[in-house]
Amino acid sequence: MSYCLNPTCSNPENLVYSQRCQSCGSQLLLRDRYQVIKPLGQGGFGATFLANDQGLPGEPSCVIKQLRPSGSAPHVLQMARELFEREAKTLGKIGNHPQVPRLLDYFEDHEQFYLVQEYISGDTLQEEVKLNGILSETGVKQFLSEILPLLQYIHEQKVIHRDIKPANLIRRTQDARMVLIDFGAVKNQISQSATSPSGQTALTAYAIGTPGFAPPEQMAMRPVYASDIYALGVTCIYLLTSKTPKDLDYNPNTGEMMWEQLVQVSDHLGNVLRKMLEVSVRNRYQSAVEVLRALEIEPYLDSLAKGLLIKSDNGSKERTHNYLENSAVLSNHPSTAVTSAGVAQVAAAIRARRAKTEAAGLHQGFGMAKSTTFTSNSNGSQVQNSKVGRKLDTQGLLTAYLKGRRDFALHNLNLLNLQGADLSQTNFHSAQLQKTNLQGANLHNSDFGRASLTRANLKDANLSKAYFNHADLEGADLRGADLSNAYLSNANLRGANLCGANLTSAKISDEQLALAKTNWMTVRPNGKRGLL
Template identity: 40%
Template sequence: MLCCVNPDCQKPLNSDKNNYCHSCEAELIPLVGGRYRPTRVLSDEGGFGRTYLAEDVHKLNECCVVKQFAPKVQGTGPLTKAVELFKQEASRLQQLAEHPQIPTLLAYFEQNNYLFLVQEFIDGQNLLKEWEMRGSYNEREIRELLLDLLPVLKFIHVRGVIHRDIKPQNIIRRQSDRRLVLIDFGASKQLTVTVQTKIGTVIGSHGYTALEQMQDGKAYPASDLFSLGATCFHLLTGVRPSQLWIQQGYGWVASWQQYLNSPGKDGGSLSVELGEVLDKLLQLDIQKRYQSTDEVIADLTSQLPPLSSIPPTLLTPTFTATSANTKLALPKPNNKLKTQLILGTSLLVLGLGGGVWYFQTRPNAISEFSEPISQPVTSQKNVLESSYLTKSLKGHSSDVNSVAFSPDGKILGSASDDKTIKLWNLATKEEIRTLEGHSNWIWTIAFSPDSKILASGGADKTIKLWNVETGKLIRTLKGHTDGVTSVAFSPDSKILASGSASKDRKIKLWDLETGKLIRTLEGHTNGVQSVVFSPDGKTLASGSWDKTIKLWNLKTGNLIRTLNGNGGSVLSVAFAPDGKTLASGNNDKTIKLWNLETGKLIHTLKGHNDKVNSVVFLPSTTLNNLTLISGSSDKTIKMWNPLTGEKIRTLETGSGYIYAVAISPDGQTIAGGGSGENILKIWQVTH
């Protein structure tokens, strides 16, 4: 189904076959912003805009949220002002989305006189629906809620942002990790209020909104704290503040505790200490209310007995950089800790939402570090005793889909939806040059073994070969009938392999010296997402959306065998350095390890909460030192011992899906490309 994006349409849902809306007769927009397909209305702002569930057709129809703002203003002046305010709000949301409990801002744009924000879709239930299904919360659950949300509010308040509309509907419990995510910062509402001339229009919800916000529209950090208190009251007592507000205005606030055990309600008893905290949150007089989240946290943690299991929040040690070159304090490991990260003094480069980047040290992550590794590893100083420096490499204006290191380890390449490739000097952390020539999104890049040529492929169905030293285009290879999803050089630099999307489904082998097609490999029944050469250059592996991996003899072009048993589409394949093991990343959230001599499955690695977009092995000369790296749409990078199938470490990247990972030849630098602010991040470990 397809949604009409006319905000006044009464019945916006349409058949895919319709060109015009069956209800309002407006022309339907199949792809908003050229890539987002609206499928369902999530909420309505009364004609001023709507929020839609949508599919990102560029990312295998991943779910996302499209927020529409339709300013009803007369004349170009107010409209220009509305657009300016919209961009300011989008920029603010982009900064806030750096927090892992705030949805990532994916895009913002203007189309057909409408303004659009695209945000990450949070898979989970809001607390109102959760309350309706399970009943009222107990004291412990209210305390856990406060300890999980207060750090999020602190994060936005120190950046000068007031949410203005905190209520159960705007808090989602994320299904993957049970964390609470704060949504709907009301950009469209704030803009609507700003550009409308109606007096007395207030952002907020009756019963949850503080008195000062209702009276004159002014909101402060303490205003959000009132709303948080009202939310806790609702979840604790089962009584909706909005209903009480209709009946008695703010009269209920002074005697809120009478509703704990009122007839017909299932509210429970409450300790004196938590009652005092809620009392202070719900003060009508802003001067008597808590003024900051730190004050609330202090009372929760000092006056109340400790919880045996506090949820993993930003109260735990957190990387809180506000600029580049900020140190990360991590807890000291126990003496059982061993690590197989082989990072030494290394860099971690992430194509993620940037600005303030959070690396969270969660209790479950610490326990993972404490598990002994059964295989011997290279002796390294404990990484947890290190300090961490970060620096943003800014340049791309859209998603980073592919990253690659030159084999000499001097250059990092990144390719983006903005139709550009950027080359970065790893020594100076500066951009060397931008390569332009593709007419559509660029999905894949790879360096030749001698570091002199860069190959790129993308949605324009072409492959381009670039001179790395000069940045000049050498030639363009044409032949695929759909977008080029993956390119790879043979170890001897004589052959380039390319895979293509679902309308083509073919692999092509090209002679690099002449640019001519050597042969086409056919056999996959859906798009080929990943191609890679074996270390000896004799075999090519291909992973496909048809849920299979195929191994090809490069000399003859014949199919050696097909590896079946992947639970979902194969998004990435990688050879281990010895050429005897293959790893595959899949959209069923798993990684599979295959014995290439027998074709049998060795391990299935589980731990990601979303599809695994990229896998790569750390370079190693011995079997015992093997480490596998995976990047996922769950916003994490995970490190694995492929011999035992054990997860070594999880890197919480904070925001932004990870679409690609790459490792430098010396194994000391990891690069990742993804969504979010689309700024490459460098993580340097120093001892």
């Protein structure tokens, strides 16, 4: 089908190979290049359409955004033109981010203004909630961990989105990442119409926003960065209740949204949402960084590894989403310097040392009774489960290390707090390190072969040249960690967070990386930063 873009056309649908509209006679091929296929949505200031770009090989899909001014007066057209150019410049400036659609073209044709953008295939958050039901607290935290770094990036470009809502957030089918669309509200908008009761973006001569999602200062024509924080908070309430702002009650004295009695969340998340939804902008979080910092006070990443709890009208059910394998939490710490030692040489040296220590361990009386089994983990590789007979506390391990001991193989070190410790060149082979806090620790050239590090905190740790063959790192937090020249073959990385990690020259497969969480700050084994 070919679709006519004439706003006054009474029957815009035409046969696929038609050159002109059979109803109004308008030319159907826009700018002799774009064939419009069907409408995608109607907003308060225009409409979007799916189209094929016949000017490129393969005729790829794209989105045509048509800005339709509500009046034809000269000053209205002039302001619409300024608006159009402003959105184009904004997309051109921030569109190089993987979670923002790329701007492909923009032009004016017969006093109609057009933007051509990258087509994002997927469901909006609004569609997801309607299809799957509301999200649990874990799901909302996961959502925030994906969108807050993007919002931080946008604000750093001195852009206020001003229309964040579930309908403007798409889960991209290709990689399950969240994409923020519709940047037409970034500045003053133009219309002569009243607000729409359907939840569409409302336009006045100066103010813009969706009623209920836009905070008071934004509707009073004084938007700030914190205005986007408020809209994001309202979006979270929708994810937890499936109710839009017009379905919620408001306190008549304060103007606050009355949502707390409708959700079941922890006090911690409740406090974060409450501050995001402060009516007074001075009491609200001022930046996405502040919200991220508040969320990181609670070690919620453990619960994220358990999956999202999705509730529906038919009852409650649990299911693990591939969202956990595709979230993007931005690391605030740059990767450390890359070493130049070869992986093969490092691996051989570690194997030799491990063989020596294991042989010595058969004759040394540590008082351990070892029973070893092998189980297949979720990525198909085998992980050794060793029952260990010796448990050390934090002080005992650090004291032993200071006295020169480097062999802690087969030890139970679960839940220890070793943050910032210097434990380089240590043998942790087959040790239990589940939920152990090793954040910022120096673990250079250490042996974690067949060790269990599930949900361990290894954020910003120095793991260069470390050996992880057959180690279990499921759900481990490796954000900002230095894994240069590390040996990760056969390691279980399902749900491991590698956002911002340095994997330069690391021995790791694409299949393993697909199971882990990465983002545009992750340095790949080839030394290049990015998602691909």
